[in-house]
Amino acid sequence: MLQQIEHIAIVVQDLEAALHVYRDVLGLPLVRIEEVPAESVKVAFLELPRGGSHIELVQPTDTESGIARFLSKRGEGVHHICFRVENVAEAMSRLLSAGLELIGQEVRVNREGRSYIFVHPKSTHGVLIELYEVKSS
Amino acid sequence: MLQQIEHIAIVVQDLEAALHVYRDVLGLPLVRIEEVPAESVKVAFLELPRGGSHIELVQPTDTESGIARFLSKRGEGVHHICFRVENVAEAMSRLLSAGLELIGQEVRVNREGRSYIFVHPKSTHGVLIELYEVKSS
Numbered sequence: 001m002l003q004q005i006e007h008i009a010i011v012v013q014d015l016e017a018a019l020h021v022y023r024d025v026l027g028l029p030l031v032r033i034e035e036v037p038a039e040s041v042k043v044a045f046l047e048l049p050r051g052g053s054h055i056e057l058v059q060p061t062d063t064e065s066g067i068a069r070f071l072s073k074r075g076e077g078v079h080h081i082c083f084r085v086e087n088v089a090e091a092m093s094r095l096l097s098a099g100l101e102l103i104g105q106e107v108r109v110n111r112e113g114r115s116y117i118f119v120h121p122k123s124t125h126g127v128l129i130e131l132y133e134v135k136s137s
Numbered sequence: 138m139l140q141q142i143e144h145i146a147i148v149v150q151d152l153e154a155a156l157h158v159y160r161d162v163l164g165l166p167l168v169r170i171e172e173v174p175a176e177s178v179k180v181a182f183l184e185l186p187r188g189g190s191h192i193e194l195v196q197p198t199d200t201e202s203g204i205a206r207f208l209s210k211r212g213e214g215v216h217h218i219c220f221r222v223e224n225v226a227e228a229m230s231r232l233l234s235a236g237l238e239l240i241g242q243e244v245r246v247n248r249e250g251r252s253y254i255f256v257h258p259k260s261t262h263g264v265l266i267e268l269y270e271v272k273s274s
Contacts (some may be wrong), residue, residue: 077263126214
């Protein structure tokens with residue numbers, strides 16, 4: 001079902017400071033920086049040269065959002081792991097049949113029209129997992 | 138410098154229970170299960186079908202090891218992210234020049250003869266990062 005690691009999202013306090021490490025020292029190419037007011041975050045997208053995976057550095061832009069609360073409770077670090085799947089609706093039905101708990105009851109769709117769901121860390125041994133639909137070409 | 142996500146290591150309490158989720162429900166092929174007495178862990182290696190990355194589920198086999206202490210302090214979840222690099226010695230020198238802190242002072246070599254280092258999470262915005270040498274073919 002899981003096809004590929006799409007991205008690893010890392011919550012950081014200061015996007016510029018984190019870019020210094022991940023882009024300038026570790027050498028990951030920066031794809032773009034995006035403000036997402038709906039989620040009160042600023043996100044830097046970096047790309048691994050091989051394997052099709054990305055690193056997303058996520059900085060909260062307020063103190064109330066889910067990301068801001070995560071940061072204040074747990075500190076900087078890995079927020080979630082996103083995997084590509086062929087079909088999110090099928091994946092969701094399989095997860096629910098197996099008794100796993102999702103975050104939210106429905107498949108969500110992002111601004112690019114791609115479907116995704118989040119699986120609750122209590123069902124995945126402590127890892128917040130996103131499943132993201134990308135049809136194989 | 139970073140080439141590819143080699144693996145994501147997840148600390149779990151009970152390897153069989155975690156395999157039920159990651160292998161049976163999420164559908165990741167199991168490559169092998171290995172006991173590593175030197176580190177007091179049992180590890181299940183699972184493979185993503187695309188992108189060359191792996192998931193390692195790590196269960197402590199005692200209560201004193203680093204992994205056991207991590208589990209008891211932080212609970213189940215992501216332990217570290219491992220990236221492939223072309224040359225660990227060069228990477229190490231670049232990291233030290235930039236003032237990043239490593240865990241240990243020297244390049245380590247695993248049983249397969251591959252070189253690796255760990256970068257301290259305080260230098261990487263909360264993520265324990267392993268750099269693992271794989272020459273590109």
